[in-house]
Amino acid sequence: MAVTKRSVYSGQIPANLTAKIQTTDKLEHQQKVVERLRQILAASSIPLEEFYRQIDTDGDGVISNLEFIHAFRKLNLGLSLNEINELLMYFDRDQDGKVTFAEMVSRFKPE
Ligand SMILES: [Ca+2]
Numbered sequence: 288m289a290v291t292k293r294s295v296y297s298g299q300i301p302a303n304l305t306a307k308i309q310t311t312d313k314l315e316h317q318q319k320v321v322e323r324l325r326q327i328l329a330a331s332s333i334p335l336e337e338f339y340r341q342i343d344t345d346g347d348g349v350i351s352n353l354e355f356i357h358a359f360r361k362l363n364l365g366l367s368l369n370e371i372n373e374l375l376m377y378f379d380r381d382q383d384g385k386v387t388f389a390e391m392v393s394r395f396k397p398e
């Protein structure tokens with residue numbers, strides 16, 4: 288039996304998950320994006336670890352700002368570049384321009 292490699296990009300993302308998020312509150316906006324990501328990962332049975340590895344295209348164990356932006360454009364969540372940059376700042380808790388797995392996990396967990 289052939290093993291199909293799951294990719295977060297290959298699944299059909301329901302339209303309600305790609306619709307423009309209408310909120311003026313930035314924190315609320317980021318939380319809604321994370322919630323959508325959670326639903327997409329659950330729908331495609333992709334663990335967060337695997338999602339992280341797929342974003343980390345050069346495999347150095349951290350997600351650079353370029354890798355982050357590239358991944359979120361490719362995910363097609365209806366986010367503008369500006370919104371992706373804000374999301375990057377939301378994930379990058381120590382503001383070093385890179386998102387570690389620990390930083391990503393901490394945003395996916397309820398506070
Ligand atoms: Ca990387």
Ligand SMILES: [Ca+2]
Nearest residue numbers: 379381383385
């Ligand atoms: Ca960081």
